[in-house]
Amino acid sequence: MEQDKTKKLLETGKSTYLPVYAQKEMILDYGKGARLWDLADKEYIDLGAGIAVSVLGHQNPELVQVATEQLGKLWHTSNIYFTEPAIQLASDLVDATFADRVFFSNSGAEANEAAIKLARKFASSHASSEKHEIITFEGSFHGRTLTTITATAQPKYQEGFGPLPEGFTYCPFNDFEAIEQKISDKTCAILLEPIQGEGGVHVARPGFLAHLQALCQKHEALLIFDEIQSGMGRTGRLLAYEWEENIQPDIVTVAKALGGGLPIGAMLATERVAQTMKVGDHGSTFGGNPVIAAVACAILKQVCSSALMDNVNKQSEKLQAALSDLKEQKQLFKEIRGRGLIVGAELQGAWEGRAADLSEVCLQHGLLILQAGPNVLRFLPPLNITDEELEEGLQRMKSALNHV
Ligand SMILES: Cc1ncc(COP(=O)(O)O)c(C=O)c1O
Structure with missing residues (x-):
């Protein structure tokens, strides 16, 4: 039967x-x-x-209870209005991480889109629109939208979908010298997974993140970590980059585990960078949905334990x-x-x-x-x-x- x-x-x-x-x-x-x-x-x-x-x-059981309670109260408002669970989640993420500001999306790819837009806007307002290049790494995976497949430096995800957005350039992962050759004053950001997930579970070599950070400082580029797979406690720390000392990213994206099975992503950023974005520059109808945000608060608390x-x-x-x-x-x-x-x-x-x-x-x-x-x-x-x-x-x- x-x-x-x-x-x-x-x-x-x-x-x-x-x-x-x-x-x-x-x-x-x-x-x-x-x-x-x-x-x-x-x-x-x-x-x-x-x-x-x-x-x-x-x-x-705890997440079922939190979700059920919020389902009985309020499902959706759009971002024209604040809700308590989303404010709580934003402030919990700020307390738990390097970030001062949070943007909520519905997926990992959208969190990365927000990060890419923010990096471009920051560079165009602080330098010029010439400074728009983003360096990503061979074997990476950043999502399935047109821009994030372009950031994803694996041809199999890109073939047949051109023309792709301009301004991305690729570098071998964990190659200290190659990145020195690639980066220039046209670079507005380096985007990478501290542990490449889809690309075969490759961990950044000791010192690689610090090397990228130093290069970013030299060329006034932003350091962006895609922690959509590696973050939220997966490695035994809240974010995987925290395994390397003295690293201060400008932007980090999380998603997947943040909602524990309900769709949510978040872009976390420092005040200095976030201030570039003004009302109307970006948005999402569902991002920060109160039911998912309530669940995510409970998850974050557990992950920080x-x-x-x-x-x-x-x-x-x-x-x-x-x-x-x-x-x-x-x-x-x-x-x-x-x-x-x-x-x-x-x-x-x-x-x-x-x-x-x-x-x-x-x-x-x-x-x-x-x-x-x-x-x-x-x-x-x-x-x-x-x-x-x-x-x-x-x-x-x-x-x-x-x-x-
Ligand atoms: C590192 C990384 N970035 C981005 C994404 C895209 O996330 P989503 O499928 O939620 O758009 C994934 C998904 O596997 C991922 O592993």
């Missing part, structure tokens, strides 16, 4: 959706903690958290140790890398380039994991994943890999 329903829904989904995704052959129905169930009641351990989003797991960050460190050690064991036993992985609960395992040998096949085998064994490109398995579990949930997930991965 449920199988017929699943089959029918899959057919309808495949024939009605724009064919831009390769969805798995099941229909997810409900979730609890780090577990999900499909319509046929098959259980999965979720080590992907909807791509770093379901940061406190599925159906987190040492209890949750201790769990990230503890589960990260376990996950990385288990992957390292598999690396030794099976010669499947070339390298395990990452920080906290953003972990990548690069494939080698017979499995090189077959991350999709391996994640499919894991799915068959009741485990959801992600890819980062064709050659890296990516793990982004909920930050509050329990010992039991992670152990069960790792057990399922071992049995899945015994079948390949």
Whole structure:
């Protein structure tokens, strides 16, 4: 009965959706903690958290309560009016980070669009419109709008969508010398992920962010971190750049985990930079929606707690140790890398380039994991994943890999 329903829904989904995704052959129905169930009641351990989003797991009781209360009060106002949850969230983000000002969007790409617009406006008002170039890095991912695919220095996301906006230039990631050659007085900003997520889980080398900061200061360019995947506690600190000392970004973007599964993004900026924007320069109808903002306040509080960050460190050690064991036993992985609960395992040998096949085998064994490109398995579990949930997930991965 449920199988017929699943089959029918899959057919309808495949024939009605724009064919831009390769969805798995099941229909997810409900979730609890780090577990999900499909319509046929098959259980999965979720080590992907909807791509770093379901940061406190599925159906987190506190978040359900906060959302339900706000749903019973007020859903939407637009930004013509203030609401209490959005003001609270903005001031909590300011208290918790380097930022003085916050702009709310609905997604990561929109938060990056806001950052790019702000950097351009800042340069044109403080220097000239000639100073409009933005440097991004090979292997990066910044979103799917026309401007953010242009910022994304990977041709596969850009092909067929030209003409692309002008003024972006690309540099190899973690290359101290190449960036010195690229930057000039025409550069208005450097934009990067402190840990590249989609591009294969590559962590900025020690000193790289400080090097970029010094170059930005020299050329009066802004330093922008895209922390849409790496931020909100994922690495064991609120923002991943905080692992390197004495770094002071001008702008940081967050999204994904900020809403825990409800759509919200935010661009955080210093007063000096933010003051460039005037009434009417930018906006969003839904940005800072009160229901999502109320949930985001509760999430931010948790993410700022040492209890949750201790769990990230503890589960990260376990996950990385288990992957390292598999690396030794099976010669499947070339390298395990990452920080906290953003972990990548690069494939080698017979499995090189077959991350999709391996994640499919894991799915068959009741485990959801992600890819980062064709050659890296990516793990982004909920930050509050329990010992039991992670152990069960790792057990399922071992049995899945015994079948390949
Ligand atoms: C680093 C980074 N930036 C931007 C985005 C785009 O976010 P969204 O899909 O919410 O627009 C993503 C999404 O995966 C991301 O990982």
